[in-house]
Amino acid sequence: MLKVRVIPTLLWKGFGLVKGVAFNSWRQVGTVLPAIKIYNARDVDEMILMDIEASLLSIEPDGDSIESFAEECSMPLTVGGGINNLEQVQKLLYAGADKVTLNSSLYETPTLINVIASHFGSQCLVASIDVRQNGLGKYQCYSHAGSVPTHKCVVQWAKEVADRGAGEILLTSIDNDGTMQGYDLDLISQVCQSVDIPVIASGGAGKYQDMVDAVQQAGASAVAAASIFHFTEMTPAGAKAALHKVGVPVRKIFASNRGL
Amino acid sequence: MKVAIINYGMGNLGSVRRAFEDLGAETIIASTPDDLLKVDKIVLPGVGAFTQGMARLSAEGWVPALHNAVINRKTPILGICLGMQMLATQGYEGGQTEGLGFIPGEIQKLDNLGCKLRLPHVGWNEVYYPSVGEIFACINSATDFYFVHSYAFVPDSEEYIRAIVNYGTEIVAAIQKSHIFGCQFHPEKSSKAGRQLLKNFLNY
Numbered sequence: 001m002l003k004v005r006v007i008p009t010l011l012w013k014g015f016g017l018v019k020g021v022a023f024n025s026w027r028q029v030g031t032v033l034p035a036i037k038i039y040n041a042r043d044v045d046e047m048i049l050m051d052i053e054a055s056l057l058s059i060e061p062d063g064d065s066i067e068s069f070a071e072e073c074s075m076p077l078t079v080g081g082g083i084n085n086l087e088q089v090q091k092l093l094y095a096g097a098d099k100v101t102l103n104s105s106l107y108e109t110p111t112l113i114n115v116i117a118s119h120f121g122s123q124c125l126v127a128s129i130d131v132r133q134n135g136l137g138k139y140q141c142y143s144h145a146g147s148v149p150t151h152k153c154v155v156q157w158a159k160e161v162a163d164r165g166a167g168e169i170l171l172t173s174i175d176n177d178g179t180m181q182g183y184d185l186d187l188i189s190q191v192c193q194s195v196d197i198p199v200i201a202s203g204g205a206g207k208y209q210d211m212v213d214a215v216q217q218a219g220a221s222a223v224a225a226a227s228i229f230h231f232t233e234m235t236p237a238g239a240k241a242a243l244h245k246v247g248v249p250v251r252k253i254f255a256s257n258r259g260l
Numbered sequence: 261m262k263v264a265i266i267n268y269g270m271g272n273l274g275s276v277r278r279a280f281e282d283l284g285a286e287t288i289i290a291s292t293p294d295d296l297l298k299v300d301k302i303v304l305p306g307v308g309a310f311t312q313g314m315a316r317l318s319a320e321g322w323v324p325a326l327h328n329a330v331i332n333r334k335t336p337i338l339g340i341c342l343g344m345q346m347l348a349t350q351g352y353e354g355g356q357t358e359g360l361g362f363i364p365g366e367i368q369k370l371d372n373l374g375c376k377l378r379l380p381h382v383g384w385n386e387v388y389y390p391s392v393g394e395i396f397a398c399i400n401s402a403t404d405f406y407f408v409h410s411y412a413f414v415p416d417s418e419e420y421i422r423a424i425v426n427y428g429t430e431i432v433a434a435i436q437k438s439h440i441f442g443c444q445f446h447p448e449k450s451s452k453a454g455r456q457l458l459k460n461f462l463n464y
Binding site for chain 2: 001002003040067076093094096098122123196197254256257
């Protein structure tokens with residue numbers, strides 16, 4: 001049986017790691033390489049590393065940096081930020097990323113999903129969808145780190161990216177991001193019900209129960225979180241223990257029965 | 261201990277190299293077949309399709325060099341993912357193609373083997389060992405490893421099977437024929453459990 005994953009998200013801006021609230025008021029929370037080394041030592045299931053400035057400033061994805069990060073990462077690594085063509089995807093995969101995640105460029109060129117999936121396979125393509133609820137309660141998609149409304153309805157867009165060949169959806173609630181008040185379960189549930197591909201819940205985790213709810217109530221296949229790991233004593237291992245306790249299948253932390 | 265990691269242009273080798281270096285091995289990213297003459301162990305990694313992988317190995321002269329090293333000189337080899345699959349007699353991904361033929365068997369698509377679940381099989385999944393072979397020393401059965409694949413190794417004889425994984429059907433997760441090893445999962449992406457497996461290969 002495949003396991004539900006707990007994924008630390010690392011947001012990268014300029015030279016450091018940051019974390020904000022509702023995609024704003026970014027705080028410095030360290031540098032990338034030491035954070036990757038710590039999560040690697042802690043044996044996390046997977047990591048997501050996102051350059052949040054790249055699409056806003058039209059910066060090329062930085063293959064050299066990714067190569068040095070990937071070498072420190074003995075688990076799957078997903079890389080995103082500013083990716084808008086097949087050559088960049090190839091560069092990042094060859095630099096050691098296991099998956100790439102795209103967001104803004106997919107609204108302009110949805111066929112990019114088909115092209116990437118047919119060249120490198122669906123398993124390496126994570127469609128990232130950032131969502132804000134409007135005054136009427138409708139969930140709408142935003143591009144460019146939450147700064148540009150796309151006027152796409154999230155369910156419709158999720159179905160389209162899945163049909164075109166995305167392997168997973170990273171679904172982030174901008175409203176809940178950084179608040180640590182819990183995931184937007186209604187949003188996650190709507191998307192999980194409309195697609196067959198795995199959905200990674202993101203935005204708002206503040207306690208382990210939030211992750212349990214995202215999986216058990218809303219149907220997420222994985223939970224991503226940042227603030228809870230940056231700013232509290234809570235850890236990915238603690239999250240997995242909490243999930244395991246209520247019967248969610250999680251990957252066991254490896255303990256050698258001798259050796260190593 | 262010198263380990264050659266074969267570079268035939270099918271994906272990134274950084275994490276494989278890093279894993280072996282952490283374990284204290286000296287690694288060579290082998291770019292020409294002659295590199296295999298001076299090493300103690302060989303790793304054949306790989307991500308991609310069988311036909312393309314074999315075409316690259318053939319075009320660059322790896323097939324006779326591997327035969328010489330593995331069959332004649334008995335240098336231990338570990339095939340990872342596509343690298344494991346190419347140890348087989350033949351594969352069907354991208355048309356029927358002859359493999360290296362080190363372990364009798366063929367490579368079939370998971371849905372032909374009765375898997376009704378979504379492909380590829382991606383993620384952490386439990387690996388079961390009918391009996392502990394050298395490669396799983398110090399690793400308990402039901403340990404999680406990281407998989408990404410749509411095809412699987414079907415050996416001619418069950419005697420080569422060292423581990424299985426369940427994903428809609430029973431899939432071969434690891435094989436061995438004397439000093440020839442293969443794993444369908446990615447030890448270099450399987451964190452500490454993967455490191456232990458690579459260490460076992462170094463110790464073999």
